Amino acid sequence: xxxxxxxxxxxxxxxxxxxxxxxxxxxxxxxxxxxxxxxxxxxxxxxxxxxxxxxxxxxxxxxxxxxxxxxxxxxxxxxxxxxxxxxxxxxxxxxxxxxxxxxxxxxxxxxxxxxxxxxxxxxxxxxxxxxxxxxxxxxxxxxxxxxxxxxxxxxxxxxxxxxxxxxxxxxxxxxxxxxxxxxxxxxxxxxxxxxxxxxxxxxxxxxxxxxxxxxxxxxxxxxxxxxxxxxxxxxxxxxxxxxxxxxxxxxxxxxxxxxxxxxxxxxxxxxxxxxxxxxxxxxxxxxxxxxxxxxxxxxxxxxxxxxxxxxxxxxxxxxxxxxxxxxxxxx
Amino acid sequence: xxxxxxxxxxxxxxxxxxxxxxxxxxxxxxxxxxxxxxxxxxxxxxxxxxxxxxxxxxxxxxxxxxxxxxxxxxxxxxxxxxxxxxxxxxxxxxxxxxxxxxxxxxxxxxxxxxxxxxxxxxxxxxxxxxxxxxxxxxxxxxxxxxxxxxxxxxxxxxxxxxxxxxxxxxxxxxxxxxxxxxxxxxxxxxxxxxxxxxxxxxxxxxxxxxxxxxxxxxxxxxxxxxxxxxxxxxxxxxxxxxxxxxxxxxxxxxxxxxxxxxxxxxxxxxxxxxxxxxxxxxxxxxxxxxxxxxxxxxxxxxxxxxxxxxxxxxxxxxxxxxxxxxxxxxxxxxxxxxxxxxxxxxxxxxxxxxxxxxxxxxxxxxxxxxxxxxxxxxxxxxxxxxxxxxxxxxxxxxxxxxxxxxxxxxxxxxxxxxxxxxxxxxxxxxxxxxxxxxxxxxxxxxxxxxxxxxxxxxxxxxxxxxxxxxxxxxxxxxxxxxxxxxxxxxxxxxxxxxxxxxxxxxxxxxxxxxxxxxxxxxxxxxxxxxxxxxxxxxxxxxxxxxxxxxxxxxxxxxxxxxxxxxxxxx
Numbered sequence: 006x007x008x009x010x011x012x013x014x015x016x017x018x019x020x021x022x023x024x025x026x027x028x029x030x031x032x033x034x035x036x037x038x039x040x041x042x043x044x045x046x047x048x049x050x051x052x053x054x055x056x057x058x059x060x061x062x063x064x065x066x067x068x069x070x071x072x073x074x075x076x077x078x079x080x081x082x083x084x085x086x087x088x089x090x091x092x093x094x095x096x097x098x099x100x101x102x103x104x105x106x107x108x109x110x111x112x113x114x115x116x117x118x119x120x121x122x123x124x125x126x127x128x129x130x131x132x133x134x135x136x137x138x139x140x141x142x143x144x145x146x147x148x149x150x151x152x153x154x155x156x157x158x159x160x161x162x163x164x165x166x167x168x169x170x171x172x173x174x175x176x177x178x179x180x181x182x183x184x185x186x187x188x189x190x191x192x193x194x195x196x197x198x199x200x201x202x203x204x205x206x207x208x209x210x211x212x213x214x215x216x217x218x219x220x221x222x223x224x225x226x227x228x229x230x231x232x233x234x235x236x237x238x239x240x241x242x243x244x245x246x247x248x249x250x251x252x253x254x255x256x257x258x259x260x261x262x263x264x265x266x267x268x269x270x271x272x273x274x275x276x277x278x279x280x281x282x283x284x285x286x287x288x289x290x291x292x293x294x295x296x297x298x299x300x301x302x303x304x305x306x307x308x309x310x311x312x313x314x315x316x317x318x319x320x321x322x323x324x325x326x327x328x329x330x331x332x333x334x335x336x
Numbered sequence: 337x338x339x340x341x342x343x344x345x346x347x348x349x350x351x352x353x354x355x356x357x358x359x360x361x362x363x364x365x366x367x368x369x370x371x372x373x374x375x376x377x378x379x380x381x382x383x384x385x386x387x388x389x390x391x392x393x394x395x396x397x398x399x400x401x402x403x404x405x406x407x408x409x410x411x412x413x414x415x416x417x418x419x420x421x422x423x424x425x426x427x428x429x430x431x432x433x434x435x436x437x438x439x440x441x442x443x444x445x446x447x448x449x450x451x452x453x454x455x456x457x458x459x460x461x462x463x464x465x466x467x468x469x470x471x472x473x474x475x476x477x478x479x480x481x482x483x484x485x486x487x488x489x490x491x492x493x494x495x496x497x498x499x500x501x502x503x504x505x506x507x508x509x510x511x512x513x514x515x516x517x518x519x520x521x522x523x524x525x526x527x528x529x530x531x532x533x534x535x536x537x538x539x540x541x542x543x544x545x546x547x548x549x550x551x552x553x554x555x556x557x558x559x560x561x562x563x564x565x566x567x568x569x570x571x572x573x574x575x576x577x578x579x580x581x582x583x584x585x586x587x588x589x590x591x592x593x594x595x596x597x598x599x600x601x602x603x604x605x606x607x608x609x610x611x612x613x614x615x616x617x618x619x620x621x622x623x624x625x626x627x628x629x630x631x632x633x634x635x636x637x638x639x640x641x642x643x644x645x646x647x648x649x650x651x652x653x654x655x656x657x658x659x660x661x662x663x664x665x666x667x668x669x670x671x672x673x674x675x676x677x678x679x680x681x682x683x684x685x686x687x688x689x690x691x692x693x694x695x696x697x698x699x700x701x702x703x704x705x706x707x708x709x710x711x712x713x714x715x716x717x718x719x720x721x722x723x724x725x726x727x728x729x730x731x732x733x734x735x736x737x738x739x740x741x742x743x744x745x746x747x748x749x750x751x752x753x754x755x756x757x758x759x760x761x762x763x764x765x766x767x768x769x770x771x772x773x774x775x776x777x778x779x780x781x782x783x784x785x786x787x788x789x790x791x792x793x794x795x796x797x798x799x800x801x802x803x804x805x806x807x808x809x810x811x812x813x814x815x816x817x818x819x820x821x822x823x824x825x826x827x828x829x830x831x832x833x834x835x836x837x838x839x840x841x842x843x844x845x846x847x848x849x850x851x852x853x854x855x856x857x858x859x860x861x862x863x864x865x866x867x868x869x870x871x872x873x874x875x876x877x878x879x880x881x882x883x884x885x886x887x888x889x890x891x892x893x894x895x896x897x898x899x900x901x902x903x904x905x906x
Contacts, residue, residue, distance in 0.1 A: 055804050075807040076815075082808045088801040092823045101819070102809030153809065 006031050006189050007052070007157055012061030014047060014213075021047050022213045025061070029157070032187040034180075038200040039210030040236070045193045048210075049159050052191065053082050065156065076105070081150035081188075085162040087142045089134040095121070095145050096130035102153035120148040123182055140171045147179070151186065158183070158190040164199065176202050197237045201225070209233055231275035231335045240279040241312045242335070247272050253334065257310060260288045264334035275335040280314045283331045291327040294320045365731055365738055372728040372746070372784070379777055380749055383760025384600075390593035390763065401591045404578070405598060412574040412599075415489065415564075416557035419496035423553050426497055426652075427504025433645045434505055435512040437638070438630045445646065448653045450502045454892050455885060456842025457562025458859040460495055462866065462881035463656035464567060466663035471874050473659050487569035495563045498656065500553040507552070511545035512538075513630070548613035555606045559599065559753045561845045562859075566866065575599040576845065579755045583762065583849060593763075596756040603751045660885060664878035667871065686875035703876060706861035707883060709772075710841055713857060716776035717840035718833045721787045724780065725832060729791035734800075750785045757781055758849030772855045778846040783836040790835055794828030795821070831895050838891040841884060858884045 012025040021044045029035045037045045050056045052063055054075035063070045070078060081102075089098050099120055103113045121127050124144040129137075134145060143163060150158060163179075164172045180203055183190050192203050200207060201221050209217040209224070217224060217233045228234040231242050245255035247268045253260050253276050260276060268274055278290065292308030297319050299305075304319045306326070320326050390396065434446055452460055466472050468485040475482040485491050515538065523537045539546075561576040573581065575595050582592040633642045667683045690704045728746060732739050749757070757778050761769070768774055798821060806816045844859040851860055858880055865877035 053804075053808055055807075074812075075804070076810050076812050078808070079810070080808060082805065084801050084805060086799075086801065088799065088805040090802060090806070090820065101806065101811075105806075105810035105815060149805075149809065 008064040010062045013059045034190045034205045036192045036200045036204030043210040044213040081155035081158045083160045083163045087146040120152040124148045160192045260332045262332045277333045286329045368727040368731040372724040383764040386763045387593045391597045396590040408578045419557040420554045427501045431509035435509045458862045461566035463660045467659035491567040507549035551610045661882045664882045686879040706856045710857040714837045714840035717779040718836045720780045721783045721836040725787035733795035754845030758846040779840040783839040787832040790832040
């Protein structure tokens, strides 16, 4: 379906995108995850045709889109601030793309009703968009993008302006809708929870480069680099030195870990210590408790060296504890 | 649904070559600027350069010319300074009065004080004439209290105060009501008495807005034309009036050019000063809602103060405006050539006479023709200024380096006077003066800055994302303009158009110089009627001024309704 190849883009002399290549398959939701400034929004705008790349191509079903203006690409984009047309009501906003495609009125009515039903806004047709709440506005924006049944849907931090519970609800609905309609989608966000919740496949961007690509479960269990592990908040990351293919020396002691593949002895490496206690592990970390924080059936325990763990029982502050942990090797 | 169908759609639509639509940013800018810039170059900068050339002719700098120029410049400064001081004298307490007190009918009174600012000078002059002139209400009804008014410096000063007080009320009043009352309270709690609070806290905080509004008032007084010509009865000459006289009455074009350039330099200096002061006064300390400062008068002295100001302001602003329609409907003196006793009383003769083609009248066409001319010119001005204003405002709404240079150039006609525009036209396009089309061109020059300043914030207020969203939903660039820009800009366009309409209706200085005698506009007709003897002519002047005032007030009401909230003032 969509293919992005060797995309470069710089802005005012600073490189923004460096050799980006990826694909989106039929019915697939690909999530671009990156901090602000990582170039993910720019990438989306290039795909939409709103900006042009310095080099590289955007192909859809093998057709180069370089000379196709945005209004003929048949892509849908949902903006972070919704970009609803303030002079049109809900119905006319949703019908906009259909009217531009010169559909007949019956078809328009049917599709508007259908799209509004999909986002649970039936009955809102005649409301002014300026009178809606943030969540409702985002639903209208989604319905508007869905109504013309675009070949590809793009989401630019669509839930960024909403509060947490609303975000979770909308995210679930969105995933259902995307699976039901089977429209391929690109979803841009900086929020890793959102990304894991929605993505069929993840692309992690850092300073304009794709640093990790894969299925969410794979990325989670095997982040690969310290950057990705830190960005995804997978656990404690400790710098150390490889002293053999199965042990790394750190300021917290020497850990037994499989570092066979990536490194030479003496290399600087990072290890990831997941914050969960794992039975039958040889590696043990000990320390004095400095903070205990109750979090839904478990306790977030911070030790004196800055490490944190989720434990089932609450130790006292000042107490000395030891935790059995799983350790992984990162680059 | 069938994705195949939508694919086919895109393919057939792709048969057109759309790459032609991808013009570069610069090409787009040139397209946008071509018409407005050509217009300005042909009708403003070229005439301006002709005036400059004329000025720097050796024969211009004779002793006599310089002597006249210095004298006129001196008087212009003198009357502008006096007018500004008097305006402050009324405006400052009035600003305080509006900013601090709540009373019934406040918004109405506030609107009343703003009406003169938009009224054509001929209407204001006619209004004062109807109230205090030798044929006016006071003289006819209470001859004992009558005093010479027309042709005195007092008349000029009073009219200037009448015109510009609203500027002080608005600018200083806004600053005053946005002051944090806690600052006043803090000063009081630190031991400052009421006087010290004003002197050490409030006035220093108001200083930028005070200076800015004073400079603006001074600028308007400095370039005043109609007021001085009509109420000064040719006894006083400011730069603007002298230029007019040196073109039509005592022709000396090189002196007129010298005076024009002198005036342009002065207004430019004041405009720059004003721009500086405004940019400084907009740095507000914690802007806040204006509500908290406003209260109802409670103490006895507060009640006296409020009652006094309601009386002063309503009579000062209401009487001249109401004298006009009143005088246009009541016969108080003999018509020309009428003998015997005059029956003073209600009459609609003056309005009926407007439709009569009278041989003895100033024109050989019915005076109502002037109204039709005015409406025609105004419509042409609206069309022309919108056609030129839209592309310029679009470019200015998203400024590049180019716009930073062009913006002040576009606004420059504001700084030049109407009479000077007329002079430029006469020097450069004298041969075309026989055709009526130069009048709407001159009016467009005056109106264009206002039109652009009204459209520009509205265009800028449309987020680029709306256009992008429309585009992604399948709207072509033209469809984007039609379905997004146009509906959203409808109100602003109406406001801008009404602005141009009002300006054209009331424009006096340039029209007086370039309009053909057989195509008079309402203001020109009023001026001619006023300068003729006889009660009938006077009555017709009043009738026409009343029509003009009504049209203008209606337009102002329309503008207020169409204006975007927060679009700011010009």
